[in-house]
Amino acid sequence: MHKKCTLKKHILIAEDHPESLLLLEVILKDIAGCTFETASDGQEAVDKVRKRKFDLIFMDIRMPVLNGYEATRKIRQADPDVPIIALTAHVMPHVKPKCLECGMNDFLPKPYSIDKLTALLELWTKN
Ligand SMILES: [Mg+2]
Numbered sequence: 645m646h647k648k649c650t651l652k653k654h655i656l657i658a659e660d661h662p663e664s665l666l667l668l669e670v671i672l673k674d675i676a677g678c679t680f681e682t683a684s685d686g687q688e689a690v691d692k693v694r695k696r697k698f699d700l701i702f703m704d705i706r707m708p709v710l711n712g713y714e715a716t717r718k719i720r721q722a723d724p725d726v727p728i729i730a731l732t733a734h735v736m737p738h739v740k741p742k743c744l745e746c747g748m749n750d751f752l753p754k755p756y757s758i759d760k761l762t763a764l765l766e767l768w769t770k771n
Contacts, residue, residue, distance in 0.1 A: 646758050650677030653699035653769045656680045658689035658715060659731070660707045664754070667704060668731075668761075686710025690718045698726055699769050703748060705732040705739070713746045720746050721746040727768035731756065 653679050661667045665682060672678040681698075683689035687709040689701070701719070705712035716728055730743040733754040740751045752764055 645676055645763070646675050648675055648677065649762065651765065653678045653764075653765070654697075656689060656698040656701045658686065658701060658707065658712065659704040660665060660684050661672075661704070661758045664704070665680040669691070671761060672765075675758060676765055678765070685706075686712060686715030687739070689715045693719045693726070694722050695722070700765065701726055702731050703728050705730060705734055707745070712748075713742065716743075716748050717720055718745045729764055729768065 655672055657665060657668050659668065659678055659682070669680065672680050681692055683692055685708045689703070690710065703712045703716060707715070710718070710732060712732070719726070719728065728748040730748050730751045730755055732739065735753045743751050748767060750764060752761060
């Protein structure tokens, strides 16, 4: 049983894989007490950030249209400050530095533990 919290943050999930998306939705809603919007490709994520402010973005790397790196570069032009956390199964050594170089703040390899994900969420959304 995981400790529930009510962070009440509004999160953008950029993720093209339905099962990964569903897992994150359940964690955010039922365990972290957050609301969210979703984007199934990088361009959709960029468009959503241009329309409204999010407290944090979870960013998949491998997505259609724009990948997570390209989407992050564009998002940084619209919002330099929103925390962006990469969630990816690609744990090759070059991936984390590339994520940070593109403007992401942190990196969590999949599969991740729920506790680790909520800890990162708390860390990056505390004021
Ligand atoms: Mg993907």
